[in-house]
Amino acid sequence: MNTKEDISPNIVEFNGVSLRYNKGPEILKDISFVLEPRSFYFMTGESGAGKTSLLSLLYLHLEPTRGRIRLFGQAVDMMSRATKAQFRRQIGVVFQDYRLLNHLNAFDNVALPLRLAGEKEADIKKHVSELLSWVGLEKQMKSYPEELAGGEQQRIAIARAVIHKPTLLLADEPTGNVDDAMAKRLMYLFLELNKLGTTIVVATHNVGLVKNFHFPQLHLSEGHVTQVPASGTSYTDMAAKLLKREEKNVEKI
Amino acid sequence: MSKKSDFLFNKESTHFFLPWMCALMVFMTTLILAGGMSIHNSLKLWQKGVAESLTVQIATYDDDGNSRGELVYRDIENALTLLRTTPGVLGAMVLNDDQMQELMVPWLGTDAVISQLPLPKLIDVSVDASRPPMLEQLKADLEQAVPGAILDSHRIWLADLVHFASAILSLIGFIVILLFITVAITVMYTTKSMLSIQEHILDLVHMLGAKDLYITNRYAWHNFKTALSGSFIGFVIAIPIMFGVTMFLKSVSGELLQSSLSATQWGLLILVPFAVAGLTFFTTYKTVLTYLRKFV
Incomplete structure (x- = not known):
């Protein structure tokens, strides 16, 4: 007998997807893979391999030139613009260049997804303050991005991506500008989210990070995904184990 | 925030x-x-003016610049008689000096003494807008009854003004x-x-x-x-x-x-x-x- 988890649709399905910019060469070639609910992947590959382009397809910022993408069980090319917008609200994105709005302070940048979703201001205040404290920026809530260091901006970008507890979290080099301790802390934030049911894809060059956290990889090379994780695996247990290990480490300290 | x-x-x-x-x-x-x-x-x-009024001018001086004296009042009487019996005319009234003075203010100012000017006598004619008189016929009749009288056809220039x-x-x-x-x-x-x-x-x-x-x-x-x-x-x-x-x-x-x-x-x-x-x-x-x- 199938459980609810067995019959739930895949979060993402790529079927023979290719991408080219204008009339240039194909950046991504005939890519097929599946991301299951509550899974955790690293996306690896050399610079220019197409990681950012693949992420852009995942958060519906680009359309494939060939092939079909299914998101949350629905074909993206069949969706109306309003449905796409609705689906985007279920995705959290950490951009490589952060994309913070310079006219908004740290609090308002993080609050943006909640405001777009029409959340109550009282709830927004509570959740955003908690999360900013968690990422160590409680004193910088009223600071504007231009007044903050690169690492602080990156943490705001991450907080904005996770504040609405997305179903799918896509992070492009989320630990690229922070020290190792903060990188680990942020990874545990992702693990915490994963434990709560969020599917996570972290694009990274950080070999140490990939080695420390034994998650499967989507390895991009010359426009092809050369390593596809086996389907049917839930990574929640793995995330839970890692979190438990981290909690013990914290207790020892 | x-x-x-x-x-x-x-x-x-x-x-x-x-x-x-x-x-x-x-x-x-x-x-x-x-x-x-x-x-x-x-x-x-x-x-409204075009439809409801006409003016008749009776000269007070002849072509040589001499005053026509009592002849003016005879002409006015004849003109009024004709006008008041013309179908489509509701009434006719001679403008007095005060009314003339008022008319001349925009051109001559308030201090002008119009009695010293060679102005014609004016008869203001009210017309039934729904059944106006035949203008050409009235003009001919007026010419016959009061030689030299002018049926002021401001109807014509007002019509031009209306078009403009x-x-x-x-x-x-x-x-x-x-x-x-x-x-x-x-x-x-x-x-x-x-x-x-x-x-x-x-x-x-x-x-x-x-x-x-x-x-x-x-x-x-x-x-x-x-x-x-x-x-x-x-x-x-x-x-x-x-x-x-x-x-x-x-x-x-x-x-x-x-x-x-x-x-x-x-x-x-x-x-x-x-x-x-x-x-x-x-x-x-x-x-x-x-x-x-x-x-x-």
Whole structure:
């Protein structure tokens, strides 16, 4: 007998997807893979391999030139613009260049997804303050991005991506500008989210990070995904184990 | 913390140009429409004048410049008799010196002594507008009964004036339409410029799941409020100028121009700032919606 988890649709399905910019060469070639609910992947590959382009397809910022993408069980090319917008609200994105709005302070940048979703201001205040404290920026809530260091901006970008507890979290080099301790802390934030049911894809060059956290990889090379994780695996247990290990480490300290 | 509604807009969003453009357009439209309404009111008055009155002139001096003396009163009697028996004429009345003086004020001022001027005697003839007399027949009869009398055909020049004023009104309508088209085009380009400056904001909120209609409505209301504030400035500046022009026209044209506006016309003028702001809302809405199509 199938459980609810067995019959739930895949979060993402790529079927023979290719991408080219204008009339240039194909950046991504005939890519097929599946991301299951509550899974955790690293996306690896050399610079220019197409990681950012693949992420852009995942958060519906680009359309494939060939092939079909299914998101949350629905074909993206069949969706109306309003449905796409609705689906985007279920995705959290950490951009490589952060994309913070310079006219908004740290609090308002993080609050943006909640405001777009029409959340109550009282709830927004509570959740955003908690999360900013968690990422160590409680004193910088009223600071504007231009007044903050690169690492602080990156943490705001991450907080904005996770504040609405997305179903799918896509992070492009989320630990690229922070020290190792903060990188680990942020990874545990992702693990915490994963434990709560969020599917996570972290694009990274950080070999140490990939080695420390034994998650499967989507390895991009010359426009092809050369390593596809086996389907049917839930990574929640793995995330839970890692979190438990981290909690013990914290207790020892 | 910023207000919930203003996260889409940074300092560049409030385009300096937009409120002042709206102020200028409302200023011009209000003055032009007020002028048009004034001409419209005068036109109605003139049309009434054309339909309801005639004037007969009886010369008081002969061709050599000698006074015609008692002959004038005989001619007046004959003319009145003829006029009062003509079908379509409701009444005929000789203008006295005071009435003549009043008529001459716009040309000669209040100090003129008209008794010393070689002015003709005037007979004001009231006409049944629904059944006016045959003008050509009346002219011939008058020539026979009172040789030298002139049936003043202001009906003819007033008719020309009515045609001219009607043409001016059409021109005013055309200019107002042009002004509104200018508002729409300017708002479209201003909005495009705003959107292009803020593309990074739009791109981000689009990726965070903001719907097209949400973004479009925010921009439309933002520009509506900006346009309305500018429009009221233009309207407020136009009011004293309108009063000034009205006073001036009254002083130079007397009763010729009906420059006072009715309550309904004032109501229509008050709608001008709202019309410009409404047009701004609609144009912004269409422009933003079209612009957002560039995002997947």
